[in-house]
Amino acid sequence: MKSTYAYFAIVGSACVGMTIAGLLPEERVVAQDQVAKAEVTKDWPQWGGDSKRNNTPTATNIPTNWEIGGFDRMTGKWEKEEAENIKWVANLGSQSYGNPVVGDGKIFVGTNNGNGYIDRYPSKVDLGCLVCFDEATGEFLWQHSSEKLPTGRVHDWPLQGVCCAPYIEGKKLWFVTSRGEVRCLDTEGFRDGENDGPYKDEEFTGEKEADVIWVFDMMKDLGVSQHNMCSCSVTCLGDILFVNTSNGVDESHIVIPSTEAPSFIAMDKNTGEVYWTDKSPHTNILHGQWSSPTVAELGGVPQVIFAGGDGWVYSFKADKGQDGKPELLWKFDGNPKTSKWVLGGRGTRNNIIATPVVYDEKVYVAVGQDPEHGEGEGHLWCLDPTKRGDVSSELAMKIEGSQRVPIEHRRIQAVIEEDGEVAVPNPNSAVIWHYSTFDQDGDGKIEFEETMHRSIGTCTIKDDILYIADFSGLLHCLNAQTGKPNWTYDMFAAAWGSALIVNDHVYIGDEDGDVAIFKLSADPDDAEPIEEINMGNSVYSTPIVANGVLYVANKTHLFAITEGGE
Numbered sequence: 001m002k003s004t005y006a007y008f009a010i011v012g013s014a015c016v017g018m019t020i021a022g023l024l025p026e027e028r029v030v031a032q033d034q035v036a037k038a039e040v041t042k043d044w045p046q047w048g049g050d051s052k053r054n055n056t057p058t059a060t061n062i063p064t065n066w067e068i069g070g071f072d073r074m075t076g077k078w079e080k081e082e083a084e085n086i087k088w089v090a091n092l093g094s095q096s097y098g099n100p101v102v103g104d105g106k107i108f109v110g111t112n113n114g115n116g117y118i119d120r121y122p123s124k125v126d127l128g129c130l131v132c133f134d135e136a137t138g139e140f141l142w143q144h145s146s147e148k149l150p151t152g153r154v155h156d157w158p159l160q161g162v163c164c165a166p167y168i169e170g171k172k173l174w175f176v177t178s179r180g181e182v183r184c185l186d187t188e189g190f191r192d193g194e195n196d197g198p199y200k201d202e203e204f205t206g207e208k209e210a211d212v213i214w215v216f217d218m219m220k221d222l223g224v225s226q227h228n229m230c231s232c233s234v235t236c237l238g239d240i241l242f243v244n245t246s247n248g249v250d251e252s253h254i255v256i257p258s259t260e261a262p263s264f265i266a267m268d269k270n271t272g273e274v275y276w277t278d279k280s281p282h283t284n285i286l287h288g289q290w291s292s293p294t295v296a297e298l299g300g301v302p303q304v305i306f307a308g309g310d311g312w313v314y315s316f317k318a319d320k321g322q323d324g325k326p327e328l329l330w331k332f333d334g335n336p337k338t339s340k341w342v343l344g345g346r347g348t349r350n351n352i353i354a355t356p357v358v359y360d361e362k363v364y365v366a367v368g369q370d371p372e373h374g375e376g377e378g379h380l381w382c383l384d385p386t387k388r389g390d391v392s393s394e395l396a397m398k399i400e401g402s403q404r405v406p407i408e409h410r411r412i413q414a415v416i417e418e419d420g421e422v423a424v425p426n427p428n429s430a431v432i433w434h435y436s437t438f439d440q441d442g443d444g445k446i447e448f449e450e451t452m453h454r455s456i457g458t459c460t461i462k463d464d465i466l467y468i469a470d471f472s473g474l475l476h477c478l479n480a481q482t483g484k485p486n487w488t489y490d491m492f493a494a495a496w497g498s499a500l501i502v503n504d505h506v507y508i509g510d511e512d513g514d515v516a517i518f519k520l521s522a523d524p525d526d527a528e529p530i531e532e533i534n535m536g537n538s539v540y541s542t543p544i545v546a547n548g549v550l551y552v553a554n555k556t557h558l559f560a561i562t563e564g565g566e
Helices: 003-020 025-040 218-222
Strands: 065-072 077-086 088-090 102-103 105-112 127-134 140-147 167-169 170-176 182-188 211-219 236-237 240-244 264-268 274-278 294-298 299-309 314-316 328-333 357-358 362-366 380-383 393-401 403-406 422-423 432-437 460-462 465-469 474-479 484-489 500-502 505-510 513-519 531-534 544-546 550-551 557-561
Touching: 065 088, 065 531, 077 088, 102 167, 127 274, 167 236, 211 218, 218 274, 236 294, 240 299, 240 500, 264 465, 294 357, 294 393, 314 362, 465 505, 484 531, 500 544, 505 550
Parallel strands: none
Antiparallel strands: 065 077, 088 557, 102 105, 105 127, 127 140, 167 170, 170 182, 182 211, 236 240, 240 264, 264 274, 294 299, 299 314, 314 328, 357 362, 362 380, 380 432, 393 403, 393 422, 460 465, 465 474, 474 484, 500 505, 505 513, 513 531, 544 550, 550 557
16 A cells, blocks of 8 residues: 555645645645655666656655775675665675565565575575565565576576566565566565465475465476576566566577577466467577566557567557467567677677667667677667557668569578668658767767667666666767767776666666766766766666665675665
8 A cells, every 4th residue: 555645746746836835834844844755755666667667766865975885804794884875785696687676665686696595595506586675674584596497508597696676566576587487476475474375385484485476487388498597577567467588599599499489478467377478589589588578558559568589679569469469569670671690799780688668658779789799889769659560760672673572581681782682761660769879079980989889778768868878888868859969978887787867866887886976967068977986896787766765786785875874
């Protein structure tokens, strides 16, 4: 149940000004205090906060400076006396890529078993872990443990753990395990002394253990073969849960062993029943599929938007489908038709790892590759989601005499010009704008900082100002309506995560462990950070804010950050 403050903030925002203005002075102070509390009384129950995936919470008094303190070299214990503005610190595993989410008074993070919270699984045992902490104190509560798949690194890469974020609603959460399962859990674990079901086969029911409600095994039941890992931060519309299956290539990086397995599915969140499946990327999957779906009502139609492992974006009607199939609304090729996929990241064709974002009835998404493939050419797109059909910027055609014959999409290269093939403008294109290079200084040359590179980051947008970091270490600031760059900033380290915008400040972490903080501004004079704070280890995840607290996870620890550390 929402608190009175939260209800007041949501329902009464349109008339708050009039209501407060008509109060007596002493009443006005109380009302204003209630509004301030309402602004910070909000959970962050999924990746991006809600299904539009735009990481822009409302809060006040979020710190722009802090000191993380020290850690005892022998015990690893946090030395609080050396810290500033740190409320608490919780130990994660040895590698943490999952973004924290907050709900039901708890915070959940995907990691590995490097900390060994469960006695039966000491830290030397490699697991995929979803850990649960008390939101107020950072106390460890319970852990869901996924043992490694026997097939090894082709499906379940060593030490990577759980790399996604769960979706929380009430006393339940849903997430994708490193074993390729969709699981629904009780947020209380077994600490409430109950075994919720229908799944009641847990062998261990101690208070540190997860209480599983239902399980759906995508590898067993759908024939999915994920590449290296299964990772999708699920989202929901009503009772419908949407999941990217992570179906991909095998260890050869060439063969797709399960071409008939679905890439996208819709499920009943209450039972795990599959409503529909879709295999649109099919034989064109380039590598893996690790993006997460986005849901919004666009043009009066509820849409679920998936980024496929073929570099295409697919939008389906966000409903239960018909006869096990969804209604495809539109699809978009995120790469130029002449781009080419080359193993090891040496080509120009990309897949999409970032999550699409919805802002002002538009869809924003960037292309990229597995971080192991390194840097390369990138593209950022702003799309009109009211279009239908193939809304790519270009169409692939074969010239036969005086005729142009459409070419079906191919995995490696859509258009091979030396074979008489051409890319032509698509009259049905949904592109509002496209950003790849821009000559900001007008010298007729395109420099490093005037280029959009591969990105696994998701756009963050507020007041028509868009921020996105790329894997070459650049933070790009653009006009969200026009795509014109405002400025870029070189962080000199790869960015794996995405930006947080809160309280008119922008926070972004990097592989060197620095969190850079900027003023929310399109002015090039504000292109330098106001603070740059080192977190003591690589920051692979995205900072979030929930209930007035800033959370930053580095590779090994989760930090709760507040003014005065309170």
